[in-house]
Amino acid sequence: MANLNKSSIFIDCPTKSNNHIIVVAEAMPDRNDVLYHNSVIKQNAYERFEPGVFEVFKTKKSVYHHRGMSQEGKVIEQNVTPIIYNNRVIAALIMEKDISNQLLEENKMKALTEATYTLSQIVSHPSEKQLFFSDMIDESLFDIDQDLIIRYFNLTAEKLVKDIVGIDCKMGLSFVELFPNIEEMLTDGQVITIKERKLQGHYFQVKCIRLFDDLGNVSGHIIMLHDITDLKEKEKELVSKSVALREVHHRVKNNLQTVASLLRLQMRRGIPDESKHYFEESLNRILSIASVYEVILDGAYADQVDIGKLIIKIGDMLVSTGNTQRLHIHYDIQESFYLPSNIAVSVALVANELITNCVTHAFNHQEEGHIDVVFGKNNKTGKLVLMVQDDGQKEQGEYKQSFGLNIINTITENDLEGKFTIDRNHLGTLGKVVFDDWGSH
Incomplete structure (x- = not known):
């Protein structure tokens, strides 16, 4: 029975003193949100907390939807029926439900009803000060009765009707x-409805508040219209600019890929062996910059780049086209960080040079190598940190003055306003770039 009704079931019996009753049996539903966490058998119940149960003992009649207080202090609804033997109530069968949430919603509705009633009184029977207040607000305000007839409007509403409807x-x-496309908001049964509507080429945010009288009956509605046409136009401009910006990114990416294709073509047609390395490095730099725009075009933002995704894209490209050794690259990207495209280009070049240095120089004396790339924010300083660690066995000064490291230094200091360090440790070589967070989100 408890599972069927999703309620707690009890049998209570009277005591000799008759000033309280005692619980002799119970059954709980198979639910997590049970009414009682501990057994209440042999516990006493008192009339001030469960008046419905005592009424059954007195009248021998069932009571329904009677409210009381449980032994654990919860507001409950009780349905109680007497168990009669020899024309005497020997026990009561009780079904209880927790109505704490229901009571909370009822209180909210009561407060809302009182608020809307007060608002209705202010609008329908305003004092001079209240009239002045309604004309001070930006919204066009209408008070309409239950038949949707206007019974009050402010100066802004008067101007709106003149401008939009022409009367x-x-x-x-x-x-x-006057406003036929707002009618459905008045008949949807909601106490408060907020929607956007287009009226005669203008966009409005429409707020509809249902009003109640002191008996709780619907007495009308308050309608407020706020002109958001300028906001909508700005949204359209932003969308247009976003589309144009994405088209620019698309063309930049295509142009960079065209340059990369020309470099590949030149390399296939033959170049001196001593120049091949420089062509490959230049090609990788171009492709790293192109990756910035590929990530933008794949994402949801017009000019924001997911830096973690960008670093992974560059790292995978460099390892797949790198030396013949077996290279393994691992990424530890803390979370998604988005930076503007101009900053992302600088980060892309730095990441390219750091990983290229590992691929090109770190593993010349070994057949297999590992590269660990870490990117995230230092919570103490608020700065972004990019670290590239290899397990190569090269000497400390092997590429200390390379052109790639000069690129990292220059970009880090001038474009990112950060700091670059490179050091040997027990694993191999660690390159680290620390720079300000340029608006990640």
């Missing part, structure tokens, strides 16, 4: 005849 606003006019 003078008067009390007694049908609101839905």
Whole structure:
């Protein structure tokens, strides 16, 4: 029975003193949110907390939807029926439900009803100060009755009707005849409805508040219209600029890939062996910059780049086209960081040079190598940190003055306003770039 009704079931019996009753049996539903966490058998119940149960003992009649307080202090709804033997109530069968949430919603609705009633009184029977207040607000305000007839409007609403509909606003006019596409908001049964509507080429945020009288009956609606046309136009401009910016990114990416294709073509047609290395490095730098725009075009933002995704894209490209050794690259990207495209280009070049140095120089004396790339934010300093660690066995000064490291130094200091360090440790070589967070989110 408890599972069937999703309620707690009890049998209570009277005591000799008759000033309280005692629980003799219980059954709980198979649910996590049970009404009682501990057994209440042999516990006493008192009339001030469960008046419905005591009424059954007194009248021999069932009571339904009676409210009380449980032994654990929860507001409950009780349905109680007497168990009669020899024309005497010997026990009561009780079904209880926790209505704490229901009571909370009822209190909210009561407060909302009182608030809307007060608002209705202010609008329907305003004092001079209240009239002045309603004309001070930016929204066009209408008070309409239950038949959707206008019974009050402020100065902003009067101007709106004149501008949009082309007639003078008067009390007694049908609101839905003036604004037919708002009618469904008045009949949807909601106490408060907020939607956007287009009226005669203008965009409005429409707020509809249902009003109640002191008996809780619907007495009308307050309608407020806020002109958001300028906001909508700015949104359209932003969308247009976003589309144009994405097209620019697309063309930049295509142009960079065209340059890369020309370099590949030149390399296939033959170049001196001593120049091949420089062509490959230049090609990788171009492709790293192109990766910035590929990540932008794959993402949801017009000019923001997911730096973690960018670093992974560059690292995978460099390892797959690198030396013949077996190279393994691992990434530890803390979370998604988005930076503007101009900053992302600088980060892309830095990441390219750091990983290229590992691929090119770190593993000349071994057949297999590992590269660990870490990117994230230092919570103490708030700065972003990019670290590239290899397990190569090269000497400390082997590429200390390379062109790639000069690129990292220059970009880190001038473009990222950060700091670059490179050091040997027990694993191999660690390159580290620390720079400010340029607006990641």
